[in-house]
Amino acid sequence: MIRTLFLSLIYGFGVIALQSIVPLPGDLLLLAVIYFGFYEEWTLGFSISLGLGFLLDVASLAPLGTTMFAYSAVFGLICFLRSKILFRSLASRFCWIAFLTLVSELFAWSYSNSFSETGRPFWAELLVLWKKIFFNGCVGLFWLKALQWYWGLTWEQLLQPSNPLYRKREN
Amino acid sequence: MIPLFAGLFFLSLLSIKTQKSPVYEQWVLNALSPVTDFFSWTSKGVRKSWNHYFYLVGASQERDLLQAKLSSFGELKAHDEGLRLENERLKNLLDMKQKNFPKAIAARVMAFDPRSEFKSIRIDKGSRQGIAPDMPVVASGGLVGKVGPVFKDEAYVLLIVDPASFVDCLVNRSRVRGLLAGSGTIPNTDFKPGFLTRLEYLKRESDIQAGDSLITSGLDRLYPKGILVGEVQTVDKDPLGLFQKAKVVPSVDFSGLEEVLILRP
Numbered sequence: 001m002i003r004t005l006f007l008s009l010i011y012g013f014g015v016i017a018l019q020s021i022v023p024l025p026g027d028l029l030l031l032a033v034i035y036f037g038f039y040e041e042w043t044l045g046f047s048i049s050l051g052l053g054f055l056l057d058v059a060s061l062a063p064l065g066t067t068m069f070a071y072s073a074v075f076g077l078i079c080f081l082r083s084k085i086l087f088r089s090l091a092s093r094f095c096w097i098a099f100l101t102l103v104s105e106l107f108a109w110s111y112s113n114s115f116s117e118t119g120r121p122f123w124a125e126l127l128v129l130w131k132k133i134f135f136n137g138c139v140g141l142f143w144l145k146a147l148q149w150y151w152g153l154t155w156e157q158l159l160q161p162s163n164p165l166y167r168k169r170e171n
Numbered sequence: 172m173i174p175l176f177a178g179l180f181f182l183s184l185l186s187i188k189t190q191k192s193p194v195y196e197q198w199v200l201n202a203l204s205p206v207t208d209f210f211s212w213t214s215k216g217v218r219k220s221w222n223h224y225f226y227l228v229g230a231s232q233e234r235d236l237l238q239a240k241l242s243s244f245g246e247l248k249a250h251d252e253g254l255r256l257e258n259e260r261l262k263n264l265l266d267m268k269q270k271n272f273p274k275a276i277a278a279r280v281m282a283f284d285p286r287s288e289f290k291s292i293r294i295d296k297g298s299r300q301g302i303a304p305d306m307p308v309v310a311s312g313g314l315v316g317k318v319g320p321v322f323k324d325e326a327y328v329l330l331i332v333d334p335a336s337f338v339d340c341l342v343n344r345s346r347v348r349g350l351l352a353g354s355g356t357i358p359n360t361d362f363k364p365g366f367l368t369r370l371e372y373l374k375r376e377s378d379i380q381a382g383d384s385l386i387t388s389g390l391d392r393l394y395p396k397g398i399l400v401g402e403v404q405t406v407d408k409d410p411l412g413l414f415q416k417a418k419v420v421p422s423v424d425f426s427g428l429e430e431v432l433i434l435r436p
Contacts, residue, residue, distance in 0.1 A: 015285075016285050017282075019285035019286075020281075020282035020283055020284070020285045020293070021282060021283070023283055023287060023426070024287075025287065027286075056285060056286060059285050060284050060285055060286040060289055060291070061284055061289050061291035061319055061320075061327050061329060061333075062284075062286055062288075062289050066286075067286065105288075108286075108288070109288075128287075128288070129288075132287065
């Protein structure tokens, strides 16, 4: 559990730094939330999703809670759906990630609009958001696999040097 | 004695310079010439091989070194170009500061908002440097926005293109007033993505047309009067509505923003 939290913290800071410098059209933290929703226990996944949302809210000028609310809504939806849907094939994976991105944005929009009225309807947001939805759908196809590998890393793999010369003899 | 004298006599005959070379000399030379040619060709070949192959082992290393130097010169040139552009931008900013805003504080842009829907930047100056919320922020191109939350050594700036941003503006040509609101990144009329703002609450009869430049009016008591904001791209006159709207392209290129000035009162 501590290992997962540690890796999540590194991932969260890394992605936020990346998204602050390179304006990515998508949201790599949301893909992590989707990963936790589908592949991890809900207690751990939910707390990490909230934590990632909190980090993004702090780093952004969005009202505090916007991303936390959106991520927890997406996580809840995945927990409700995951036993009922097919998520293995590429097409269904693309569609579900795109749909969950749309849901996340809808919740984020409604939350931030409840604090400050921007006067911009959600359909106007969609003119911009389609890129994000499409990006997340495409990147999610291989990113979730990469996340599976990343969160599967053990302490030994993290702390031991990769050079076989320095590895301990197994026998 | 006789053979000695005979020998000396023949030698004296040989030493006499004649116009025509003797036949035996020609024979010797003719015989020597292919050998000389062979040695000459061989020595040239050897020299050539030495110079172009064996000697070039060092030259090849030298070439690698020169290539590395060349690429480093390329990097240096690119770095120089970056410095030149930075110098130009800072010079413009300094001119602007000295002419119009002597109390302004210059700051460097550290990061953009990690959530693409919110248009804000983070700058490297905070409360310790005298930055306070709601201070206007400008760049060499014009108005950038206003200061948001402030930390010790950092501050957020809400850009004028953020949907939560509003600026009271004047059309420079006709002095017509309107309220400029951010639109975020919305495709323009050609469906090319870009930062846009919209001018609202313009009276129906107001004189405004595409190409008009907009400046701050100063009436919102937030931004000083006369800062360039943008240029009108299209005007949308609703035949039944009370007001007309206009799409405005900001004068500042927000995607390439690197340095800003924060205006102190």
